[in-house]
Amino acid sequence: MFAIVIAVLAAAPAVAGTVHIAMKDVAFSPAKIAAKVGDTVEWANKDFVAHTATARDGSFNVDLAASKTGRTVLKKAGKVEYYCRYHPTMKAEIDVSK
Amino acid sequence: MKLATLFCAAAFACSVAGPSLAQGTKPTDPQIAHIAYTAGQLDIKAAQQALDKSKNQQVRAFAQDMVRDHTSVNDQALALCKKLGVTPEDNDTSKNLVKDADAYRAKLASLSGAAFDKAYAEHEVAYHHQVNGALESTLIPSASNGELKSLLQTGLKIFKGHEEHARSLASSLK
Numbered sequence: 001m002f003a004i005v006i007a008v009l010a011a012a013p014a015v016a017g018t019v020h021i022a023m024k025d026v027a028f029s030p031a032k033i034a035a036k037v038g039d040t041v042e043w044a045n046k047d048f049v050a051h052t053a054t055a056r057d058g059s060f061n062v063d064l065a066a067s068k069t070g071r072t073v074l075k076k077a078g079k080v081e082y083y084c085r086y087h088p089t090m091k092a093e094i095d096v097s098k
Numbered sequence: 099m100k101l102a103t104l105f106c107a108a109a110f111a112c113s114v115a116g117p118s119l120a121q122g123t124k125p126t127d128p129q130i131a132h133i134a135y136t137a138g139q140l141d142i143k144a145a146q147q148a149l150d151k152s153k154n155q156q157v158r159a160f161a162q163d164m165v166r167d168h169t170s171v172n173d174q175a176l177a178l179c180k181k182l183g184v185t186p187e188d189n190d191t192s193k194n195l196v197k198d199a200d201a202y203r204a205k206l207a208s209l210s211g212a213a214f215d216k217a218y219a220e221h222e223v224a225y226h227h228q229v230n231g232a233l234e235s236t237l238i239p240s241a242s243n244g245e246l247k248s249l250l251q252t253g254l255k256i257f258k259g260h261e262e263h264a265r266s267l268a269s270s271l272k
Contacts, residue, residue: 025255026252026255026256048170049167086259087255087263088263089258
């Protein structure tokens with residue numbers, strides 16, 4: 001039984017994870033984070049105003065009303081810079097590896 | 099432009115330290131709440147004028163952002179005043195803000211098209227810059243209630259975001 005589980009795990013591709021980022025006090029936290037292709041990034045807006053997580057390369061644009069949560073799946077490797085369209089003083093980046 | 103901005107900032111600083119807030123006396127929490135709330139309401143009025151007059155999608159989107167954010171901040175401010183039992187108190191700084199904003203809206207009313215868009219965007223840069231300066235130098239340091247101070251500090255971060263947003267809007271309209 002144990003051997004079968006090991007075999008299944010070994011055969012399966014790496015399990016995609018979820019990376020959590022807060023929008024809090026008009027900032028992304030953490031502002032720099034590492035992730036892998038296939039991971040889901042989840043932003044939780046903890047402020048009382050709306051924010052966006054908008055990629056400078058156009059790869060995602062998550063628009064969140066106050067107290068809402070939204071996500072995107074990372075599709076390609078590389079560093080992605082993103083910001084809030086409503087408050088462009090909010091800047092952050094995700095370093096995506098294969 | 100730089101000189102004009104400096105002059106505006108200086109004029110605003112003077113109005114914040116104006117007659118009702120005599121030499122050396124700090125504004126009280128009820129006065130600070132009134133000034134901050136009034137500044138937000140005036141930016142909402144400016145945005146409503148832009149929504150009435152402008153056909154530029156970027157300008158309209160910015161104005162909608164201003165209505166949404168300043169409404170949220172002012173709702174928080176009113177809820178906090180209620181919780182603390184603070185009644186916002188009108189004062190000369192608030193009155194001067196209203197007078198200046200009324201005069202500027204009248205000036206903008208005579209413009210249209212690209213000229214209106216440009217003037218509105220540039221005014222939003224200057225206005226947020228002035229209010230942010232007053233928050234930093236006078237209103238936040240003078241606030242005695244911790245929750246009011248904290249809300250003003252969060253407001254300042256939001257409004258600094260607006261100032262940068264307005265700057266990029268204004269430069270895209272040139």
